[in-house]
Amino acid sequence: MSKHLHLNAFLMSVGHHEAAWRLPESDPHAHTDIDYYVKLAQTAERGKLDSIFFADSPVLMGDPGRRPSGKLEPTVILTAVAVQTSRIGLIATASTSYNDPYNLARRFASVDWVSNGRAGWNIVTTAGADAARNFGLDDTPDHRVRYEKAAEFVDVATKLWDSWDDDAIVADKELGIHADAAKVRKILHRGEHFRVDGPLNLPRSPQGYPLLVQAGSSEDGKEFAARYAEAVFTAQQTLEDAKDFYTDLKARTIAAGRDPESIKILPGIVPIIGDTEEHARELDAELARLISPEYARKQLAERFKLPIDELDLDSELPADLPTEDDIEGAKSRFTLIVNLARRERLTLRELIARLGGGRGHRTFAGTAVQVADAIEDWFRQGAADGFNIMPAVLPSGLDRFVDEVVPILQERGLFRTEYTETTLRGHYGLARPANQFDEADALVAAR
Amino acid sequence: MSKHLHLNAFLMSVGHHEAAWRLPESDPHAHTDIDYYVKLAQTAERGKLDSIFFADSPVLMGDPGRRPSGKLEPTVILTAVAVQTSRIGLIATASTSYNDPYNLARRFASVDWVSNGRAGWNIVTTAGADAARNFGLDDTPDHRVRYEKAAEFVDVATKLWDSWDDDAIVADKELGIHADAAKVRKILHRGEHFRVDGPLNLPRSPQGYPLLVQAGSSEDGKEFAARYAEAVFTAQQTLEDAKDFYTDLKARTIAAGRDPESIKILPGIVPIIGDTEEHARELDAELARLISPEYARKQLAERFKLPIDELDLDSELPADLPTEDDIEGAKSRFTLIVNLARRERLTLRELIARLGGGRGHRTFAGTAVQVADAIEDWFRQGAADGFNIMPAVLPSGLDRFVDEVVPILQERGLFRTEYTETTLRGHYGLARPANQFDEADALVAAR
Numbered sequence: 085m086s087k088h089l090h091l092n093a094f095l096m097s098v099g100h101h102e103a104a105w106r107l108p109e110s111d112p113h114a115h116t117d118i119d120y121y122v123k124l125a126q127t128a129e130r131g132k133l134d135s136i137f138f139a140d141s142p143v144l145m146g147d148p149g150r151r152p153s154g155k156l157e158p159t160v161i162l163t164a165v166a167v168q169t170s171r172i173g174l175i176a177t178a179s180t181s182y183n184d185p186y187n188l189a190r191r192f193a194s195v196d197w198v199s200n201g202r203a204g205w206n207i208v209t210t211a212g213a214d215a216a217r218n219f220g221l222d223d224t225p226d227h228r229v230r231y232e233k234a235a236e237f238v239d240v241a242t243k244l245w246d247s248w249d250d251d252a253i254v255a256d257k258e259l260g261i262h263a264d265a266a267k268v269r270k271i272l273h274r275g276e277h278f279r280v281d282g283p284l285n286l287p288r289s290p291q292g293y294p295l296l297v298q299a300g301s302s303e304d305g306k307e308f309a310a311r312y313a314e315a316v317f318t319a320q321q322t323l324e325d326a327k328d329f330y331t332d333l334k335a336r337t338i339a340a341g342r343d344p345e346s347i348k349i350l351p352g353i354v355p356i357i358g359d360t361e362e363h364a365r366e367l368d369a370e371l372a373r374l375i376s377p378e379y380a381r382k383q384l385a386e387r388f389k390l391p392i393d394e395l396d397l398d399s400e401l402p403a404d405l406p407t408e409d410d411i412e413g414a415k416s417r418f419t420l421i422v423n424l425a426r427r428e429r430l431t432l433r434e435l436i437a438r439l440g441g442g443r444g445h446r447t448f449a450g451t452a453v454q455v456a457d458a459i460e461d462w463f464r465q466g467a468a469d470g471f472n473i474m475p476a477v478l479p480s481g482l483d484r485f486v487d488e489v490v491p492i493l494q495e496r497g498l499f500r501t502e503y504t505e506t507t508l509r510g511h512y513g514l515a516r517p518a519n520q521f522d523e524a525d526a527l528v529a530a531r
Numbered sequence: 532m533s534k535h536l537h538l539n540a541f542l543m544s545v546g547h548h549e550a551a552w553r554l555p556e557s558d559p560h561a562h563t564d565i566d567y568y569v570k571l572a573q574t575a576e577r578g579k580l581d582s583i584f585f586a587d588s589p590v591l592m593g594d595p596g597r598r599p600s601g602k603l604e605p606t607v608i609l610t611a612v613a614v615q616t617s618r619i620g621l622i623a624t625a626s627t628s629y630n631d632p633y634n635l636a637r638r639f640a641s642v643d644w645v646s647n648g649r650a651g652w653n654i655v656t657t658a659g660a661d662a663a664r665n666f667g668l669d670d671t672p673d674h675r676v677r678y679e680k681a682a683e684f685v686d687v688a689t690k691l692w693d694s695w696d697d698d699a700i701v702a703d704k705e706l707g708i709h710a711d712a713a714k715v716r717k718i719l720h721r722g723e724h725f726r727v728d729g730p731l732n733l734p735r736s737p738q739g740y741p742l743l744v745q746a747g748s749s750e751d752g753k754e755f756a757a758r759y760a761e762a763v764f765t766a767q768q769t770l771e772d773a774k775d776f777y778t779d780l781k782a783r784t785i786a787a788g789r790d791p792e793s794i795k796i797l798p799g800i801v802p803i804i805g806d807t808e809e810h811a812r813e814l815d816a817e818l819a820r821l822i823s824p825e826y827a828r829k830q831l832a833e834r835f836k837l838p839i840d841e842l843d844l845d846s847e848l849p850a851d852l853p854t855e856d857d858i859e860g861a862k863s864r865f866t867l868i869v870n871l872a873r874r875e876r877l878t879l880r881e882l883i884a885r886l887g888g889g890r891g892h893r894t895f896a897g898t899a900v901q902v903a904d905a906i907e908d909w910f911r912q913g914a915a916d917g918f919n920i921m922p923a924v925l926p927s928g929l930d931r932f933v934d935e936v937v938p939i940l941q942e943r944g945l946f947r948t949e950y951t952e953t954t955l956r957g958h959y960g961l962a963r964p965a966n967q968f969d970e971a972d973a974l975v976a977a978r
């Protein structure tokens with residue numbers, strides 16, 4: 085455990101709470117307003133956070149009536165943010181199931197150039213038949229196949245990012261030689277899912293390549309993370325579960341031949357901050373009252389593979405539910421939700437209220453000091469290298485976190501008071517990756 | 532012919548001339564420097580130009596020794612430019628052969644949102660086996676098939692862009708209804724090349740959708756343009772060819788059931804501006820001297836499908852060359868180059884010098900007044916609705932054009948002195964497209 089914890093701001097239009105848009109303060113058009121996102125990013129930078137992050141899926145999620153739906157493509161948002169900030173790291177989600185490695189590798193390398201080394205890629209395999217049907221498929225590929233393809237995708241991408249040596253450009257005007265062609269190479273990848281010749285049409289970027297982030301917590305997901313991820317987002321409801329996950333993933337990372345410090349584990353927390361604990365609880369309750377439960381009921385029925393009329397709002401979940409093995413979508417989230425409902429004996433209506441804030445992430449309502457305590461506790465107990473901060477309401481929830489919680493963490497010596505690095509990897513205390521094809525680099529890496 | 536002509540700045544790192552990077556003034560790292568591109572865009576905006584444009588291909592083009600190669604992905608560049616300019620139109624190239632319609636439609640809609648209605652898409656089919664080999668193919672699909680796929684791609688994209696009515700968002704906080712679900716629809720496209728369900732995960736953008744631009748001049752290319760394009764880039768060496776092309780394409784547009792004013796034809800011009808005509812010619816000659824002809828010789832041999840030793844630098848082209856029918860790559864450019872060489876009886880070395888500036892586009896060396904005359908002449912003679920300005924050397928060539936040529940065109944009443952519109956379509960005098968699925972819109976369009 086390093087001395088400092090890491091903080092990522094997970095940004096979602098007017099906040100993570102599904103009813104946040106109904107509050108008087110919320111702008112229901114924020115989700116298509118780039119200035120709005122730039123201001124959020126500038127707030128996060130003011131708080132010296134490590135990074136901001138946008139989730140994504142190439143499909144319209146849920147009913148467009150329920151909440152602001154549809155959003156700007158995240159690498160577009162991050163590019164606009166990049167040129168209007170100077171330090172904050174910039175992480176965008178993109179799917180390995182519905183992109184071509186060549187195009188995506190180039191796009192992230194471009195964002196890394198534009199941001200001067202602040203790009204990160206949250207690698208997802210994209211669950212759900214609806215997304216598949218936007219790409220010529222009838223249904224989502226099997227979970228295992230999606231992760232196999234994801235692994236090959238990342239292999240192709242890193243080869244493309246390494247297809248130029250860092251010192252390939254010689255720019256010799258006298259001789260008329262711009263780049264040393266021997267330092268720019270085809271990758272000639274021939275795999276199960278992809279055939280890609282390369283080289284990439286972009287020189288190696290400031291970070292070498294974007295920070296690799298991952299967020300799957302199933303068996304396949306954890307194996308993938310152990311092999312590739314440098315930062316991991318995860319939803320954990322209890323300290324015990326979070327510690328188990330942390331210990332397990334660090335062990336898997338060692339087993340994969342990597343330094344456990346080279347992977348940073350960031351559970352999510354949905355802070356609802358009030359001047360008093362009571363005030364915070366009132367805000368939480370007000371948000372819960374604004375949820376229209378029918379939308380969520382329909383979605384849970386789909387998740388549990390049940391006819392909707394078998395889910396009664398005022399009863400506990402039926403005894404007979406599928407198991408994680410039956411799920412081809414988001415496996416670990418399924419289990420988390422079932423466990424939460426059973427453990428706390430929640431009615432469907434109560435479960436919906438609990439999921440309304442963070443869709444399964446831990447919601448924590450309290451004062452700034454209590455939020456800081458909750459963060460410090462998990463950090464010191466070995467459940468986290470840092471946190472994925474998911475404000476229930478934006479922009480106010482991020483403002484309060486930055487203005488009230490961050491100073492407490494700084495006073496306690498848990499969080500940086502100034503940026504000491506310029507790149508996203510730098511903020512997370514990670515090294516710039518060596519170039520797998522560059523002999524000089526390889527020598528350094530071997531030492 | 533409208534009273535005003537239109538001007539697009541075609542930007543390419545340190546300029547269109549392949550040897551531009553060897554000049555003392557050129558920054559050989561400009562191609563990965565976003566601030567450099569933002570400054571160019573701001574210069575174009577200072578000149579009240581209609582738009583800037585970036586070419587693109589998902590492949591490393593040519594030998595990386597020859598000139599700065601590899602570039603930032605154009606929608607990334609344009610996003611960074613969008614938030615640092617307010618009026619200039621922003622056109623990026625993207626391939627219909629190597630993208631998914633869902634992802635690309637969303638990305639361009641995002642840029643249209645971020646720029647407040649200034650996005651344009653140069654639709655290309657991407658010639659060349661090298662590009663194909665970055666996407667799992669052995670060779671480029673046939674020219675005809677590429678254009679068929681392009682047509683279906685654009686059909687899918689426009690359906691996705693129209694999948695939200697303009698007034699779909701009701702944002703009723705009281706009732707808890709964000710969008711009227713009846714105004715957000717699946718497109719359920721089932722075609723030869725694509726199956727896409729939709730809807731797009733982004734509300735309809737300020738322009739409805741990006742300006743559709745096209746740049747193929749073959750038979751297939753012209754048919755495609757007549758059906759879809761709102762602006763057309765074209766390489767024309769002589770006034771006669773340009774007039775023929777203009778007349779032909781306007782006639783085809785009418786035959787496709789469209790208003791000929793709804794398509795703007797913009798031939799390219801590579802202006803080399805000097806204080807005197809002699810000074811301009813000297814600059815042109817200096818650039819020609821800096822070309823390393825072996826790179827171009829190799830590339831021409833590939834274009835002509837000849838062994839390289841059949842191309843002698845100091846002889847005219849061999850008599851026995853393939854015809855346009857034999858070419859599956861860029862058909863019209865092949866013909867233009869052969870015709871140019873034969874008409875002017877150029878040796879290979881001379882041809883290479885002529886192509887060094889604009890790869891087949893018309894190069895014009897002269898004073899600012901002569902450049903303005905050249906532009907006015909073609910415009911008045913019915914060869915152009917405007918021009919694609921391709922500075923040989925950047926940034927100086929664009930500075931000179933904006934500071935010296937634009938004021939002359941303005942004085943002559945040929946070019947705007949202030950922006951009167953805020954969107955890219957507005958600048959080109961084109962209407963915002965109706966939504967094909969919106970009944971109210973359809974009624975307006977039918978009138």
Ligand SMILES: Cc1cc2nc3c(=O)[nH]c(=O)nc-3n(C[C@H](O)[C@H](O)[C@H](O)COP(=O)(O)O)c2cc1C
Pocket residue numbers: 138139140141177207208209210211298299300301302303304305306317318319352413414415416417472
């Ligand atoms: C904080 C967090 C953010 C996530 N963001 C995305 C996302 O943007 N897009 C996506 O498809 N999945 C996202 N996921 C889901 C995971 O990538 C993964 O698909 C899901 O947890 C199921 O993975 P599993 O089946 O390996 O458990 C996210 C998960 C977490 C914990």
Ligand SMILES: Cc1cc2nc3c(=O)[nH]c(=O)nc-3n(C[C@H](O)[C@H](O)[C@H](O)COP(=O)(O)O)c2cc1C
Pocket residue numbers: 585586587588624654655656657658674745746747748749750751752753764765766799860861862863864919
């Ligand atoms: C000004 C101009 C810009 C072009 N930009 C691109 C480009 O960025 N990418 C590309 O693949 N082709 C580009 N092209 C080529 C055309 O899209 C087209 O592929 C080429 O002219 C051959 O088309 P044809 O076979 O229909 O003649 C451009 C052409 C012109 C005239």
